[in-house]
Amino acid sequence: MINVDNLSYSFPKKDLYNNISFTLEDGQHCAFIGTNGSGKSTLIDILIDPEKYMFDGSLDKSPNCRIGYVRQFSEQEATKEITVFEYIGEEFIKLQNQMTSICSEMETSTDVDTLLEKYQQTLDAFDAINGDDFEKIINKKLNLTNLMKYKDTMISSLSGGEIKLIQVIKAMLNSPDLMIMDEPDVFLDFENLNSLKNLINSHKGTMLIITHNRYLLNHCFNKIIHLENMEIQEFDGSYIDYNFSLLQTKIELQELATVDNEEFDRNEKLINKLRILATDHSEPAKGRALNARVKVQERLEKSRIKAPFVEIKEPYINLSAYNVMDEATVLKVTDYSVAFDDTLLENVNFEIKSTDKVAIVGPNGTGKTTLLGEILKDNNDCIELNENVEISYLSQLQSKTLNNSNTILEEFFDVGFETREDILSHISCYGFEEERINQKIGTLSGGEKNLLQLAKISESKSNMLLLDEPTCHLDTYSQIALEKAIQNYKGAIIMISHDFYTIVNCMDYVLIIEDKTIRKVKMKIFKRMIYANHFGRDYLEIEQNKRIVETKIQLALKYNDFILAKELSEELEELIKLLQI
Structure with missing residues (x-):
């Protein structure tokens, strides 16, 4: 269906791909993975509209290949004043109306042949998307995702996660030959994430999906395309098997590299001795021996094992806490309530100690981000913060904490860094090299923006962190780095997350939103709840x-x-x- 051969493409001052090749065959469900900023979304744009890009190499698509695309960001859907059914069935309804209109024209027109041809074309398009059964198919997908109750609800009243699922259903029902999705899992709660998994696994067509979500990666794909260090690797099989394959390769390459390095070091010592002898004694023979050894060393350097897919640089995230209070209560919430059109939370009560790491968990649209914002503002009588608390905040709406019109350099001067060198030293740990320091923040990927937020937080001199979906958009290597940083943080953390891997690896306990209030749940019980709903009985112990x-x-x-x-x-x-x- 898709064949890419020796494709190379560059941005100004940044090479993205170097002679990459891969194929995507009919019926494959392919995960597209790679570190933040490696060019995954750009490559998808090239696949969808190659005429817009000047690249080397070739890109061949099947003739008349119809592509369905679910974008990473599509906030405009939230404002549409149409029902869920009307939104999903937009293409079906349009074709139905066209056929009805053509039939009406036939009653009075003298050019019936032209109208018959137009009607046949419209009917063919209608049949191509299974038009006769479209309502039945919509109902089936809505039931699969537990969204049937919203069939006649206005799109504008749905949560962000529910809208994302509706977009996926709509794209699928238009019967594309190839379904492409760019991080469709972002911000989905546990139930909606499970619904997305069901949608992906029930789809019979070809799929290419950018995702960093470990739950989807482990349960949805039979092919992996991995973009790393400007190169691509293909793997036919599951993500779990691919990771195991990488680990085996790493063991083999590291063993070979150890032997290579020992030989390289021995040769380096010999070169140093010969250099001293050639300098001290000015003997032509020693000089010739030195030159020969240098050439051997150059050959050894060129032949050193390169492993672009196992030597992946994990960012170093350091979240330092300052002035941590011993066993003090740093936050007390008493009888807190919040309502918009409907009541979201009522009679909420909990306390946070100075070293507690707590996850707030609940369905999309239940007031989690609103509560975190109220804690940050500290102007609600129901919320009491210790006077010695210093808060740092990571927002899922990245423009709240980052100025998209700033360069990376300007953003960190605004934070208080005094020199360019200090900024470079700091952000290089987060994967940002010197050539990117003048890049506008608005041009960065979602994962890179979250890494910048974390880089700012690490210099903030805080003792409490409020993290709203910190793992969203982060690649799996950055997620693991963040987990290590959270584990090492000495202060208090309140984290909104739907990533249960990060929750169970880092948090002390969970605050679960149920029936418009919050209850505290021990981590042991939370694990059982999640694994009972999403995995087999023995899955937790095996994992x-x-x-x-x-x-x-x-x-x-x-x-x-x-x-x-x-x-x-x-x-x-x-x-x-x-x-x-």
Whole structure:
């Protein structure tokens, strides 16, 4: 369906792809992964409209390939004053109305042949999207996603997550040959995420989906396309199998690289000795020996193993806490309520201690972000903050904390950095190199903007963090780096998240929104709730054992114990098989 051959493309001052090639075949469900800012969304734009781009190489699509596209950001849908049914069935309804209009024209027109041809064309288009059964198909998809109750509801009254699912259903029902989605999971709550998984798995056509969501990656795809360091790697199989393949490759390459490095170091020492001898004694023979050894070293350097898909630089995120209070109550919420058209929360009561790490969990549209905003503003009588609390805030609406018209350099001068060198030193840990320092923030990817928010927070001298969907848009490597930073943070954290991997890996307990109020749930109980609803009975224990073995492998590789690493990888393979039963 899609064939890309030796494609290269560059932005000013940034190369994106270097002779990349891949194919996408009929019926494949393909996850498109890669680090933030690697060019995934741009490549999708090229696939959709290649005429807009000047690239080297070739891109071939099947003749008359119809592409359905669900964008990463599409806020304009939230303002549409039409029902869910009218929105999803827009194409069907338009074609129906066209056929009705043509039939009316036929009653009075003398050019019936032209109208008959027009009618046939419209009917063919109607049949191509299964027009005769369109209402039945819409009902089936709405039931699959538990959205049937909203069929006659206005789009403008839905939550962001519900609108995203409706957009996916609409794109699917227009029967594209290829369905492309750019991070459709962003901000979806647990139930809507599960509904998205069901939609993806029920779709019979070809799909290409950018996602960093570990739940979807583990349960939805039979092909992986990985874009990293300007190169692409294809893998036919599941994401779990792909990660295991990468780990095996890493063990093999690190073992080979260790031997290479030992030889490189030995040769380097010999070069240094020969250089001293050639300098001290001015002997032509020593000089010739030195030149020969330098050439050997150059060959060794060129032949060093390159591993663009296993040597992925994980950002270093450092969230330092200042003036942390010992066992003090830093936040007390008493009888808090909030309502807009309807009551969202009422009679909410909870306390946060100075070192608590707490996740707020609940369906889309239940007031989580509103509550976090009220804590930040600290002007509600129901919310009491300790006078020594200093707050830093990460917003899911990134323009609230970042100025899109600023360059990266300007943004950090505004924070209080005094020199360009200090800024470069700081943001390089987050993956931003010197050539990008004058890039406008508005041109960055969603994940890169979140990394910039985290880079600003790390310099904020706070002792409480309010994080609203911090993992959204972050690639999996950055998610893991953030988890480490959260675990190491000494102050209090209140985090809104639907990423239960991050929640169970980092948080002390959970505040769950149910029946318009909030109750505190221990992490052990929360894990059981999530895994009971989304996984098999033994999945949690197997996954925990998998994580333990992966940690042991990392430690073995740290000390170049390749025999142990290989033994552990065999143990890991057996656990992976159990997860896929």
